[in-house]
Amino acid sequence: MRRQFLNHLDSPASQLRSKTSSNVQTGLDALATNLRAACMYWVAPEMAALAMSAGAQLAAARWATADRPSPCGLIWWADGIGNLDTDGVQIPVEGIVWGPHEGELMVWLLMSRSRLASEMQTRNGLSLVSDRMPPMIPICGETLPVTAEPVSLAALDQLPAPIVAALAASWLLMQQPALVERATERPPAAEARSSARAGLVDPAVTVTTLRRQYLPGQQDIDEGHDVAGRRYRHRWVVSGHWRDQPHGPERTLRRKTWIPAYVKGPDGAPLLSTERVNVWRR
Structure with missing residues (x-):
């Protein structure tokens, strides 16, 4: 062509x-x-x-x-x-x-x-x-x-x-x-x-x-608590988003990296639902 x-x-x-x-x-x-x-x-x-x-x-x-x-x-x-x-x-x-x-x-x-x-x-x-x-x-x-x-x-x-x-x-x-x-x-x-x-x-x-399956990196997986030590009692869906990922000499540069949607929160906790409806059109 x-x-x-x-x-x-x-x-x-x-x-x-x-x-x-x-x-x-x-x-x-x-x-x-x-x-x-x-x-x-x-x-x-x-x-x-x-x-x-x-x-x-x-x-x-x-x-x-x-x-x-x-x-x-x-x-x-x-x-x-x-x-x-x-x-x-x-x-x-x-x-x-x-x-x-x-x-x-x-x-x-x-x-x-x-x-x-x-x-x-x-x-x-x-x-x-x-x-x-x-x-x-x-x-x-x-x-x-x-x-x-x-x-x-x-x-x-x-x-x-x-x-x-x-x-x-x-x-x-x-x-x-x-x-x-x-x-x-x-x-x-x-x-x-x-x-x-x-x-x-x-x-x-x-x-x-x-790829058929994408597993988020360790930094994207929540262990049931945040950096302040607070524990979560629910799971929720984190929408796909861009992150400024450090790279280069001494990790001083930034590169846009796509983080796919994933479920955050402790295993076995109830999944929060919302009333929001997303419409995806061509």
Whole structure:
């Protein structure tokens, strides 16, 4: 899909290039450059749901090279990662390409050709001429500032904050081996040779999934009392949340670490229930 996408980006006669305004061409050039060098990631549905949930709790994020799993990347979330609202029309977002551009981070939101065809058929009863469109459709491109300090997600202009937050959360979650499993899927030999002839980086895809079981670390397990010595008589559910985990020289640095929901309190104690209902929508 990446190689076919690049064929459309590299051809001046393609629908993607010939039907796009001149002020977008520079962004498409950057997209092609970053896509050519991108490491590729595929995110399983459970992991995509966690990225959306965890991202909703991020107020700010950093976009420096050190914060990314790779300098350039193409990430694809199974079942999508939300919608871009354009003049009241909800456009589904399934993937993102990122990479450097003029000292900042260029981010392009993508949807699949198959999803576009399905949406057109469902909404308008129209059929898409598939051979004229790339397998991935660029929806919106924007740059994010690369700074030493986190940038507020509320300050985003063109890009939808929940989707950008999910991207930042995905990067952070990928760095937690206790929570996430990463496996490498390699293409057939013929595809690998085609990618090499096209000058592309390794066409292997990193598959990111949630582990079947996650046991919180010792610091997350309550022994029935707190640091002040008070004993608890009930158990309760602690919602998933981010923690600034110390790391680095003398543990002076901080890294965002996701702590999944878990039950806190002494074994055998009654579990407190509440009247609150949480609604989880796509």
